[in-house]
Amino acid sequence: MKNIVILGSNFAGYTAAMQIQKGLGKHNAEYNVIVVSPSHDFLYVPSLIWVPFGRRKVEDIRFDLRPIFRKKHIDFVQQAAKSVDPDSNEVLLENGDSIAYEYLVVATGVKMNFDILDGLKPEDNKISNIVIPKLALKTYDAFEKLVKDPGPVVVGATQGASCMGAAYEYLFNMDKELRRRKVRDKVKLYWITPEPYLGNFGIDGMPGGESMLKAFMKMYNIEWITDASIDKIEDHKIILKTGEELPYKMAMLMPPFEGADVMKASPKLVDQKGFVETTAAYQHLTYKNVFAAGLAVKVAVPFEIKNTPFGVPKTGYPSDVTGKIVAKNILRLINGKKKLIEKEWGKIPAVCVMDAGHKEVYLLANHLFKPRQFAIMIPNIFNDLGKVALEKYFIWKNKHGYAHLP
Numbered sequence: 460m461k462n463i464v465i466l467g468s469n470f471a472g473y474t475a476a477m478q479i480q481k482g483l484g485k486h487n488a489e490y491n492v493i494v495v496s497p498s499h500d501f502l503y504v505p506s507l508i509w510v511p512f513g514r515r516k517v518e519d520i521r522f523d524l525r526p527i528f529r530k531k532h533i534d535f536v537q538q539a540a541k542s543v544d545p546d547s548n549e550v551l552l553e554n555g556d557s558i559a560y561e562y563l564v565v566a567t568g569v570k571m572n573f574d575i576l577d578g579l580k581p582e583d584n585k586i587s588n589i590v591i592p593k594l595a596l597k598t599y600d601a602f603e604k605l606v607k608d609p610g611p612v613v614v615g616a617t618q619g620a621s622c623m624g625a626a627y628e629y630l631f632n633m634d635k636e637l638r639r640r641k642v643r644d645k646v647k648l649y650w651i652t653p654e655p656y657l658g659n660f661g662i663d664g665m666p667g668g669e670s671m672l673k674a675f676m677k678m679y680n681i682e683w684i685t686d687a688s689i690d691k692i693e694d695h696k697i698i699l700k701t702g703e704e705l706p707y708k709m710a711m712l713m714p715p716f717e718g719a720d721v722m723k724a725s726p727k728l729v730d731q732k733g734f735v736e737t738t739a740a741y742q743h744l745t746y747k748n749v750f751a752a753g754l755a756v757k758v759a760v761p762f763e764i765k766n767t768p769f770g771v772p773k774t775g776y777p778s779d780v781t782g783k784i785v786a787k788n789i790l791r792l793i794n795g796k797k798k799l800i801e802k803e804w805g806k807i808p809a810v811c812v813m814d815a816g817h818k819e820v821y822l823l824a825n826h827l828f829k830p831r832q833f834a835i836m837i838p839n840i841f842n843d844l845g846k847v848a849l850e851k852y853f854i855w856k857n858k859h860g861y862a863h864l865p
């Protein structure tokens with residue numbers, strides 16, 4: 460049997476594994492699909508923004524993947540991969556074992572880079588974070604403390620960050636929850652972002668986005684600073700490179716992302732930051748049996764950044780789409796086809812819902828990056844049911860093994 464190894468089991472890895480297994484057909488007896496991941500849970504990451512406010516518990520947004528993998532005859536190895544040797548086609552695991560592969564899919568997501576600023580690390584106990592469950596739970600405790608003893612709050616993203624959308628959502632939910640807990644008048648709320656204007660989102664904005672976000676900021680009484688670059692994080696104040704000082708009792712900052720450790724330990728496959736360098740078919744530039752999907756893929760910023768650096772957001776929809784493209788392309792190669800499906804990251808449609816604290820905004824465009832022929836932001840000022848429906852749908856579809864659905 461030849462192995463098709465998938466590293467990672469969330470949006471991109473899970474989708475790729477399920478689609479490859481589904482499409483193997485007459486080659487089923489020849490190939491073994493093996494998923495390697497340190498966690499046996501699927502985690503619906505976008506709902507982590509609600510964990511600090513008690514609206515979701517981590518158990519509500521994750522489920523065990525093992526029964527699905529068993530049912531679909533996909534082997535699951537619960538281990539972190541340590542490195543990949545693309546010359547010998549081998550993955551080395553943390554426990555010392557190794558797995559040989561015929562085809563490899565890298566879908567290992569990202570690692571947060573806390574090293575860019577002193578004081579940013581979770582263990583420094585200054586700045587909160589919501590990117591992984593453990594830290595979102597710690598943020599829950601910090602928020603409860605804030606409610607008991609209110610004071611200024613800074614929310615935002617550091618220079619070099621790329622996931623500003625989630626930080627905006629957290630900001631608006633923070634405002635909403637502080638109001639519900641009747642302490643909003645005791646909290647001065649600041650938003651700081653490396654974006655040159657509100658609503659750039661790392662995709663050079665959407666029509667009407669800047670004015671919509673400005674309107675939200677004014678309506679919610681939030682002070683904002685764009686093009687913000689942090690110089691220092693002190694115990695109770697954040698100092699910007701402009702010299703401006705922002706006091707805080709609580710702060711949440713989205714750090715920059717880098718490739719996962721396993722990929723940084725596999726330098727033949729990645730750039731300096733640990734992202735896999737691929738063609739538009741998500742096939743590695745040199746090693747043609749290696750593919751990547753989701754956050755693990757290198758995506759360059761497609762426009763000029765004049766001042767504070769920031770990156771491109773890699774959201775759930777393109778992660779799912781690239782997982783499907785990779786699956787199709789591996790199946791093509793197995794079936795002896797030479798031509799692969801290509802879709803540049805920036806040409807994948809934008810399909811996103813941004814929670815704005817009991818309100819929401821739909822972001823829809825035919826391409827993530829400009830030029831676009833169609834792009835629209837539609838606010839829903841009455842509720843955030845779209846965001847909730849998307850969460851329910853996504854968890855339902857993956858829990859039932861319907862990874863082929865959009």
Ligand SMILES: Cc1cc2nc3c(=O)[nH]c(=O)nc-3n(C[C@H](O)[C@H](O)[C@H](O)COP(=O)(O)OP(=O)(O)OC[C@H]3O[C@@H](n4cnc5c(N)ncnc54)[C@H](O)[C@@H]3O)c2cc1C
Nearest residue numbers: 467468469470471504505540567568625753754773774775
């Ligand atoms: C707080 C937050 C809110 C977000 N909100 C939204 C949103 O509203 N809408 C949206 O579209 N996107 C949102 N995103 C982005 C979305 O979550 C990502 O696009 C998506 O999770 C990417 O999927 P992925 O499979 O590439 O990576 P991940 O979901 O990060 O999965 C990585 C996988 O790799 C595994 N792994 C890690 N290390 C190893 C290793 N060494 N060996 C093997 N496996 C490994 C992990 O266990 C995991 O299974 C948000 C992100 C965050 C952080």
